[in-house]
Amino acid sequence: MRVPDLFDRRGASARPDPARRRRGAVAVGASAVAMLTLAAVTQLTGVAAAGSIASGTQFYVYPNSAVMKWDAANPGDSREPAIASQIASQPQGIWFANYNPSTVQSDASAITSAAAAAGKTPVLVMYNIPNRDCGGASTGGAPDTASYKSYVQSFANGLGTHQVIVILEPDSLALQTCLSSSQAADRDAALAFAGQAIHAADPAAKVYMDAGHSSWNSPSAQAAALNAASVKTSADGIFSNVSNFMNTSDEVNYDKQVLSALGNPSNLHIVVDTSRNGNGPAPGNPWCDPSGRALGQPPTANTGDPAVDAYLWVKPPGESDGCADAAGTFDPALAYALIVNGPTRSSSPTPSATSASPSASPSNSPSASASPSQSPSQSPSSSPSASVGSGPCHVTYANSSTWPGGFTASVTINNTGTAPINGWTVTFRYNGDQKVTNAWGATASQSGATVTLTNVSYDGSIAPGGTLTGVGMQGTWTSSNAAPSNFTLNGAACS
Template identity: 55%
Template sequence: MRTPDGIRRAAPAPGSPTPRTAGRGRAAALALAAGAAATALLVATQTGADAAVQGSLAADTQFYKDPASQVVKWVAANPNDSRTPVISKRVASQPQGIWFSNYRPDTVTSDVRTVTSAAAAAGQVPVLVVYEIPNRDCGGASAGGAPDLAAYDAWVTKFAAGLGSGRSIVVLEPDSIALTTCLSSSELANRYASLSRAGAAIHAANPNAKVYYDAGHSSWNSASEQANRLRSAGILTNGDGFYSNVSNFNTTANEVNFAKSVLSALGNPSKLHAVIDTSRNGNGPSGSQWCDPSGRKIGNYPTAATNDAAIDAFLWIKPPGEADGCAASAGQFVPDIAYQLALNASDPTTPTNPPTSQPPTSQPPTSQPPTSQPPTSQPPTSQPPTSQPPTGTAACSVAYRANSWTGGFTADVTVKNTGTSAISGWTLTWTYPGDQKVTSAWNAKVTQSGAAVTATDLGYNGSLAPGASTGFGFQGTYGSNNTTPTAFTLNGAACTVA
């Protein structure tokens, strides 16, 4: 369901790219962060909410910002990129979920301790995402997990041993309760029992940790169905609440209403509250598209000042800019996605948290699209500054790789300058032999007229030195024929097909 830096995010099936792989320099970066706590950015904003209507977290709770996150590293490595100021101010400045998704039982305790000790030194609360349940994502883009439930139980115990005694938020296994179609009845019962044991192990290791269970989202299972599943997974005994909307796009208002319906179906136990992922829901969903849809925007900035007794926090559990699996490998940071999410967002120093009590616009369906989708970020709709018009012809090669399903596909295209002169600005054209239609694109502007397709650079990726290459991608639909094109032209020159 998400990420590549080892300690966080989801790991894909064996042999596929890791959505999140732990950075080797994480411990050093976190140690430096702890020492620099005095200069840490304020990541949770007090909005004047009355404590009487707060959730179980204080309104001024500050959440921990990971100095080793993909977006922070990208900003540091790209100071002159035209997108950096927006991404830095509106995305990298904010606290986001830290995913533990790689099965490394020998190091997980120290990996967790590195994060929690740095957060404690800064007086902040880390958001830790546990993502290691066997058969996670039902074999989708973020498939993987521990070898079996016995190994998972042991891994969770080791995870819990790194929590220390400070406050922390544990987001326990996205999709594990909402997405169960791949499990037999006995497998499901065993998973529920294991999730209950996981909550108990975390609380036993650190009573100050809050454990939130998977509630899917408002467009998935009904509130009563999700409540029954949560009850079976031990939330009443071993949970502090549940989370919704992870890696999805539903509006905050709809998610709040859904959360309250789930709480009601659970009997409104006083100890249970909800947290909502608002990392990409500023424009709501894009129809039924869940995999890197275009035109999305970051939502509420992370805060515990929700002004709602049922809602503990709005969090960025899915880091903005990390793909769902369509724009790039699941969990890979894509700057264009982050840029487009942030481009029209408000200034984070003056966040506005909209009312959370608006009635839902529609009843949630009973069938379930996955909450954690292959790539989790979105192909941009508006484009960064464009480059100068292309000059001259070019010697080139093109690699076109498509991933298809019934009626739809994504394609990754790599363009390489195989000539001896630099290219300043490029336009790639081809004609589809089938009935494909491009619907959205990233890292290039793609237009289509009939079967003819034209892709142009976005300025920042328009210069190609001899031997250099660049890539872009798009999503599309087709009726009966998705045959791969065999001829491409770059700036008027025919390219070799790789």
């Protein structure tokens, strides 16, 4: 049975807040699926827990995910063994982010039937609420509440009677700043309807509602939002930390405070997204592809805490937040960094001296941060600077997104010489008042207006004629975001 491609290409850039977001899947060939099937299931064992999900539950790995496609297409990449064994083999969220009312029932049925045949439980992420992302980077979803309810009913009808976990509308309750009181009431009613419709159609389904994360709203405020959406009668629990990096212990403590503010209803439990929180949040809590992050607790229902039903990888690791690449793109450099940044790892390749990071295949699920702060522009600006020197030096800097007070930018390095570059340092000078706050694919330092970028372990080599992408930064500005100049590569002027 072919598992359908569920996701659109609606991408997102960023928000300067510790909020987050999205991921997805693209199709792989039948031979690749067959090759990966045996690795596509995580075996989880344990004794029954007091929560809503038995601790021995085995989660389903979606064979059409972006990491599966990359893995099948890049068997010779030195990072492939680590990515295959530590990311592709793990079950991850399957996002219903494309509003396709005519196919959603069959899409859901295909996945739940395939998972049931394998004896596994899929994690499905419903992401189509009207006014999604408050019109920001991941704007979209159903056009109105009536359409949403019809869409959800079709989705529910496709679940069959199989056990599934439904992560219901990330950000829908943590982010409502754009809604009027009547719109908020409509959303609350829509979410209550969704939980009830899913339970009515599939009594084995477990539904979890949005609790944001521990650095966003207060427990009492989040509990009030959940209560307004009838969480006690429409859901089996709450979820937090989707696509963010907060420590698991902080999330569990926060979620328990939310449940306490709800009166500790016995039917509600907790799930936490642990996909990228192995090193906790980056300094300052940047959410958009921050460097230094690591894989977190692998997905399991054997949590050892009766209040916590599962630790899940809701956000697929290695898919960009919209800074390193277009949002939702699977980037092997990001994926590999999550592995090597962890405290322990196996199957750790050493990239060949002449290989550059391969270009990533775009994922089809949107990615966005949700936060109370202003969303940056999703449309890339034109490249503010492209400098080419007389020697083997070609460095291009381009704004990826800008918003009042902030920006993201990418740096591309072309080796136009005849010898490989083994280790690189790029410097340039900002002509505005920009300050770099975060970088990926490089370590960054800034002295006055001068920025220095130095390769990290996995992208220091560029073959002759090769091009290195996946390097970039996020920053702030006050009065001017003027184009930089004075580029050098390993000390050689590029202007």
